[in-house]
Amino acid sequence: MLKIKDLDISFKTQSGLFQAVKKISFQLYTGETIGIVGESGSGKSVTALAIMRLLDDKHVAVNGSIVLGQTTLSELSEEQMRNIRGNKIAMVFQEPMTSLNPVLTCGYQVAEAIILHRKLSRKEARQQVISLFNEVQLPRPDTIFDSYPHQISGGQKQRVMIAMALSCHPDLLIADEPTTALDVTVQKNIIELLLKLKAERQMSLIFISHDLGVIKQVADRVLVMYKGEVVEQGDAKEVFDNPQHAYTKGLLACRPSPALSLKRLPVIADFTDSNHTIQEILQRYTRHPREVAERRGKLYINTPILKINNLTKTFRAKPGFWSLSKTVVKAVNNVSFEVYPGETLGLVGESGCGKTTLGRSILRLIEPTSGTISFCGTELTGLNAKEMRRIRRDIQIIFQDPYSSLNPKLTVGESLMEPLKVQNLYGNDSLRKQKVLDVLRRVNLLPEHFNRYPHEFSGGQRQRIVIARALVLQPKFIVCDESVSALDVSVQAQVLNLLRELQEEFNLTYIFISHDLAVIKHIADRVMVMNKGEIIETGYPEDIYNNPQQAYTQRLIEAIPK
Secondary structure, X not given: OEXXXXXXXXXXXXXXXXXXXXXXXXEEOOOOEEEEEOOOOOOHHHHHHHHOOOOOOOOEEEEEEEEEOOEEHHHOOHHHHHHHEOOOEEEEOOOHHHHOOOOOOHHHHHHHXXXXXXXXXXXXXXXXXXXXXXXXXOOOHHHHHOOOHHHOOHHHHHHHHHHHHHOXXXXXXXXXXXXXXXXXXXXXXXXXXXXXXXXXXXXXXXXXXXXXXXXXXXOOEEEEEEOOEEEEEEEHHHHHHOOXXXXXXXXXXXXXXXXXXXXXXXXXXXXHOOOOOHHHHHHHHEOOHHHHHHHHHHHOOOOOOEEEEEEEEEEEEOOOOOOOOOEXXXXXXXXXXXXXXXXXXXXXXXXOOOHHHHHHHHOOOOOOOEEEEEEOOEEHHHOOHHHXXXXXXXXXXXXXXXXXXXXOOOOHHHHHXXXXXXXXXXXXXXXHHHHHHHHHHHOOOOHHHHHOOHHHOOHHHHHHHHHHHHHOOOOXXXXXXXXXXXXXXXXXXXXXXXXXXXXHHHOOEEEEEEOOHHHHHHHOOEEEEEEOOEEEEEEOHHHHHHOOOOHHHHHHHHOOOO
């Protein structure tokens, strides 16, 4: 149903043409699912946008042929192409929050496409949308129809986007990273939903992802893209069982596997720089049980660096337009635990379970409602703002979204020097700059990055910048809040390796927060499972994974892409 031949996409830049996609060819058959996999910048999303003809002709040169059925899409006028979009081809975009209009209700945005393409009245369109919301398994479809995007969860927003894409019964659905940064349980639900809808509607599907574990669950055939080229393609089972290209081997190996205990995760360079098999690389990095036992023996004879007792954080929503009574939510409910020097304590749970609130309450970025926080023998809950600022030299946080936690108006150097100025360290800006350059080098960034702005970096580089900012004060303790959740699996592996290296080098203590139990099992010495504001299970990673005591923990394990 779709033939792509010698597709070549170049962006017009000040320094000339940049070739983002280099003469790729593939075919998609009716009812088939093709998985396109690769890192950010490999050309996956640009290929999808070219199929939809959503690239700006003024700034992008597209050559080659894209034929849908018997129609060559490049020969159509913009008006004819508008009839193809939605009716024949639809797309679920990567980031639902930025794809949905924040000032329009969810239902109106889906109804708009139905009214435009299928010429229905507003009343008929509303009924169609509510039917679609039922089909994509959204709770309370009537309520969500009248809700704005900020009033619903990330998984619900993704379902709204899927409903919008399906509203005109397309023959081909392109799903561009539809599960990135979602909880693993929500990710599993979205994947199952897409496959169910594809079967019921007899659609073809192009599923784009950086994660081969996700691709394996959905695809009949796989295309592996690297630097704008298709380096490997074939039947999904063959590609997974017997990868030929070094890049494919690297993508397969670098995702944390809960079945393995590794000192460090393999990265792409382990395979592109050698002819080793996946098994050989994994064997090299496997951690012996004796090493684990020795580490635990050293960790847990020490006095805890952090003691949390009966910590509670309650939010009270004021009466508003939709509700006449106050709503009381216990985001953190009577939580107690200890963290030991040099330990990584993993905190795992779905969005909304209270993980981030707990992490921020420990640093008093959110004031706890009750309970005690003892850090290195000092009770934090009684300190004033000035005293707390001094303590923050020793306790830092790496926020979930590095881009939104960096000031876009400040260069990287200015952002990293700022905490040194606040704490009156190193005397003058010349010495501070030298300290910042040393830290940038330590997180594998270059001295010339000092004068660049956050928007000039990739997601993985920005994550290294916020790690450097946490590190520049030489803290003892860092809260890592979902610090790898939105990264490509290959970049995620590099960042996890870096965090472990920094821990050994500077004797850091971490609370590592994530929704992904595979990541937590790899990085953590102990694991706490959180649900509805409470710690429901605590133990060593292998015990939690092999013998979960709670049904909720079992659900998190089952959701990990195999």
